[in-house]
Amino acid sequence: MNSSYINAAVGAFLAVAFVVMTVSIASDAIFSSGHPEAEGWALEAGEGLPGSATAEASGGGIEPIAPLLASASVEGGQRAFRKCQACHTVDEGGANRVGPNLWDIVDRPIAAADGFGYSTAMTDYAEGGEKKWDYEDLNGFLAAPKKFMKGTAMGFAGLKKDTERADVIAYLRSLSSEPAPLPSADAPAAAEETASEEPASDEAASSEEEKPAETATE
Ligand code: HEC
Incomplete structure (x- = not known):
């Protein structure tokens, strides 16, 4: 009698503890998933510039x-x-x-x-x-x-x-x-600039145009 009463009490206690833990874990999850959205860093990093990620990774060095x-x-x-x-x-x-x-x-x-x-x-x-x-x-x-x-x-x-x-x-x-x-x-940009200033740039441009066409037919 006595022991079954204790068992029931322990069981009830464990059930309550389980519910409390579940609630707190769930609310943690809600918090941590909501938080980064407010920061805005994730968005910035995701904007497709590998450079910014490298700069960040190398301890704030500048591109x-x-x-x-x-x-x-x-x-x-x-x-x-x-x-x-x-x-x-x-x-x-x-x-x-x-x-x-x-x-x-x-x-x-x-x-x-x-x-x-x-x-x-x-x-x-x-x-x-x-x-x-x-x-x-x-x-x-x-x-x-x-x-x-x-x-x-x-x-x-x-x-x-x-x-x-x-x-x-x-x-x-x-x-x-x-x-x-x-x-x-x-910078390859510098090469580009000089190329476009030279009269030979037409040739360069047309040979560049041919390449994608070739690969496209393959
Ligand atoms: C809150 C006011 C303020 C804002 C906003 C601000 N500046 Fe300045 N800027 C100053 C002051 C004051 C100086 C002079 C700093 C000193 O003497 O140390 C200065 C100096 C400079 C200089 C050096 C000028 C020189 O004659 O040598 C540059 C370049 C500059 N700012 C660019 C910018 C750019 C670009 C932005 C925006 C992205 C900007 N500043 C935003 C106040 C401001």
């Missing part, structure tokens, strides 16, 4: 900009530049706001906008006006201003997405009466 610039969009950059507009004008002779005017910024000496009070971090980086904004410096700076240049007064988190950053840099490059030459680095 070289040259290959990215080859396919960058000036219009996309102009759209993305809305994030910068509160602080920067881009027209020739435009006013300095919270940040300096950015006309002709690519290859412009660093910290050289007339009448703008730069931080010492920025003027130090400029090495007394010796150093210019090249593509890689802009790439690093715009990815994470405060990380790239400790102490900069630019209060902006950075353009984390490689393609967006490349677009913005392409846009900045276009803001000039004589846009700086694109970086020549290892």
Whole structure:
């Protein structure tokens, strides 16, 4: 009698414990599946750019900009530049706001906008006006201003997405009466460019067209 009562009590206890555990596991599952969706990182990584994954994996290293610039969009950059507009004008002779005017910024000496009070971090980086904004410096700076240049007064988190950053840099490059030459680095883009400037480019193009046709008939 006694022992069957205990058995029943233990059984009831186990049943309750089982229900509680099931509920908590289920709610955990609901939580953990809902959470990443709110973060937005997963979406960014999934946008088909293997470069961003590599950059992340190598501990936040930054993609070289040259290959990215080859396919960058000036219009996309102009759209993305809305994030910068509160602080920067881009027209020739435009006013300095919270940040300096950015006309002709690519290859412009660093910290050289007339009448703008730069931080010492920025003027130090400029090495007394010796150093210019090249593509890689802009790439690093715009990815994470405060990380790239400790102490900069630019209060902006950075353009984390490689393609967006490349677009913005392409846009900045276009803001000039004589846009700086694109970086020549290892890029196949450079080869493409020279090829299209040469008269032989027609031949190259037609032989390229033949290849897919051949493989298609096979
Ligand atoms: C909250 C205001 C703010 C925003 C937003 C901002 N900047 Fe800046 N930016 C500054 C300030 C301030 C400086 C000067 C920094 C210093 O002196 O350390 C600066 C400096 C710069 C410089 C160096 C200019 C020079 O003359 O050497 C570049 C390039 C630049 N910003 C680009 C951008 C781009 C591109 C964006 C948008 C993706 C952006 N900034 C967004 C405030 C801002």
